[in-house]
Amino acid sequence: MADNDTIAYLAATVDDFLRSVYDADTRRRILSSPDERSSLVPALAELGVFAVVWGEEHGGLGLPPSALGPLFIQYGRHLLAGPMLENSLLPGTVYEHASAEGRKLMADAVENGSVLAFLDPAVSNHWSGRLGSVTNVDSKLYGTFEAVRFGSEALALLVVADRGGNPVLHLIEPTAPGVRIEAVGSADPAVNFSRVTLDGAEGAPVGDAATAPEVLARVRRWSRVLIACELSGIATSCVELAVEYAKQREQFGRVIGSFQAIKHMLADMHTEAVSLHNFCEAVAGELDELPHTEAELSAAALKAHAATVAVTVCEGAIQVHGGIGFTAEADIHWYYKRALALRAWYGDSTELEEEVGALVLDQPTARTVERV
Structure with a gap:
């Protein structure tokens, strides 16, 4: 684990x-303008x-x-726009x-702030049919994905493709032959979305069929945890x-x-926000030390809880503000829109409750019980 003083x-x-x-x-201007939602990324890279x-x-x-x-708690508190997760x-x-x-490509993203985008069909299981998918056929990629965060601004796309029922990863440059990217509307004030179509595109493999599943599982687990942390920051600010x-x-x-x-x-809003903050700290602190199934379970449970709490706290804050909470005079509505968008990304509470149940049922039930 990292030193707590360094992290603080x-x-x-x-x-x-x-x-x-x-x-x-500045926040209101950036959230209102799709052209500026990645404007702070180079400065953040320099930081x-x-x-x-x-x-x-x-x-x-x-x-x-x-x-x-x-x-990510700070990103949520300040309602920061940009490809922070990617x-x-x-x-x-x-x-x-x-x-x-x-x-x-990744070094340029870290050092200079060029944008990375992640094309992952697992951002929603319930909506997977509408989101689309990509297939690997003879090392070429085919398919359309309807919602890629910051796809139009990206220097590189990390693509999850299906090959014979197994996931494989590829890094593709947006200017490569067979890649078409179109901007689409976004209800998320902090994110721009794009439709990405791949028609025989070729990219650089990331790992192989043996390593891709575990790499991908770890990215997805941590995506859920970090989104939960961002939702925690949103809830804290709303309180x-x-x-x-x-x-x-x-x-x-x-x-x-x-x-x-x-x-x-x-008081209820404060209790919910503090409990979510503590839950985030507990899961993040132990996630990489847990066995695979327990790690999956913890990440899913945290994201499900965060999705519910953040939206509930935002709605409470709007009620406290009354009618002004829905207007441009208050920032509450921005937090609410962001919480609604993040609630669904990598699973809303309903989807994740199903996943948690499936994970629990898959675990061995025979345990040794000490009698006292």
Whole structure:
């Protein structure tokens, strides 16, 4: 595990940086403009946030993915736009399995802030039929995927393709023959989406049929955990915004925070947000030490809980704000839209509850019970 003081220092540095360059007016402008949603990525690369899990031999910090958790909490608190998940997680996870060409692309993302995109059909099992898929036929890729985060801005696409029923990974440059990328609408204020069509495209393999499943499983587990951390940050900010508003807004000659009903609502929101924060810390701290099935179970349970809590807390914050919570005068609606979008990415609560149940049922049931 990484040193806690180092991780706390990194999170505080990110918080200070975002407070200075990503104030409320800047945030609103970027969230409102699809053309600017990746505008802070080069500055974040210069700050070093994409090098946290990047190997020390390449100039990175070489920390485990758990070190990213507190950073993603800050991203959620500040409602940061950009390919934070892709640029933070993919290079350190797949670099050692990539070709020399692929390593150059990932190094550019870490060091200079060029955008990475991840084409993964597992972002939703319930919607997989609509999202599409990619097939590997004689080392060429065919298929269309309807929702790729930051596909139009990407320097490289990491593609999950099916080959004979098994997943394989390829890194592809968007300008390669047989690649077509079209921007599509996005309900997520922090993300641009694209439709990616591959028609005989060729890319650099990442690992082989033997290594791809485990690499992919680890990327997906950590994606769920880091999204949960971001949702935790969103919930924390919504509680803070609601409390601040309740201290200022007056009704019947009193601040609304003095009303018993508002106090109860804020107390419930605070309890939910703190419990989610603690859950994130617990899972992130042990995930890589758990056996495969337990790690899958922990990541799925955390993401399911986060998906529910963040949306519930956002809705509570909107109720505290009243009608103004739905308007451009307050930032609450941005947090709510972001929470709704992240709720579905890599499984909403319903989908993940099914997965948790399946994982539990697959585990051995015979256990030794000590009688006291």
